[in-house]
Amino acid sequence: MAQNSKVIEYIDEALEKSRETALSCLLFSYQGITYPITICTAETFQALDHFEARREDIVLASYPKCGSNWLLQIFSELICATSPQKYEHPEFPVLECGDPEKYQRMKQFPSPRILATHLHYDKLPKSIFTNKAKILVMFRNPKDTATSFFHFHNDVPDIPSYGSWDDFFSYFMKGQVSWGSYFDYVVNWSKHFDDENIMFILYEDLRENLTAGVKQMAEFFGFSLTGQQIQTISDRTTFQAMRAKSQETHGPIGPFLFRKGEVGDWKNLFSETQSKKMDEKFNECLAGTPLGMKLKYDTHCKA
């Protein structure tokens, strides 16, 4: 993410609210999905229904802990590389977070606007589809996603902690975490696998070949860049590069947000039983579907 005092200011405010919030009071339900009271409100969701998307908007969709901040940085860099001005986030870039008036202010922002979101497909504002904004959806294997989610809660001193990994695992499997069930999220998007304006990418693929991923994303969104520019953006958005700058970009939470950036860290937390439970859930929800295959579950989630 570009150096941005607005982002840090927003994170600081959220952390202040978090400090006063017990885990048992953290989540509220809106239209069947649970969200954290520290950064989401029903009023903002209502205002979001009237949000006017533009065809030039860049929508970056991902379930929490699947690499949203990574994509934000890549797209800030893509915009910088093709325009004379540095890209600054004029608002906290997660579309559904903030005060209800933010959508009025966003009307003044120049295109392209970057809209990150953790919303499920059917909760996105309708104008994204009617105005044909392009959407990039990034997925990460559920075992590493849960692992990252748990560490975020339990490592950051100001965010409510779970009693244990076992506790968190059972809430995650029931979908009683921020932004609801990982599995519902993926199943929802999987119905749109062939939609014209949607591109799906995998965290693990991007990690394996960042340069190829940046090139693909740039092409999909119509950025015309040289090979050298693509390489420079890839160099600036490796995990190491982003972690090194994380205090500057995200304040004190930075090193917790850019924690390990690995594939397979789940093996340090999951018991055999938990691992099997998740395998069964994955099979039940996604086995044999095109998106299920794209997730390369057996490669990333089998010991």
Ligand SMILES: Nc1ncnc2c1ncn2[C@@H]1O[C@H](COP(=O)(O)OS(=O)(=O)O)[C@@H](OP(=O)(O)O)[C@H]1O
């Ligand atoms: N450049 C790069 N390369 C590889 N991995 C990266 C990168 N940037 C962020 N990350 C990892 O993404 C995880 C955080 O995901 P999000 O940014 O979606 O978090 S959040 O939901 O917005 O809080 C978190 O994963 P874990 O390290 O496993 O916790 C980050 O480290």
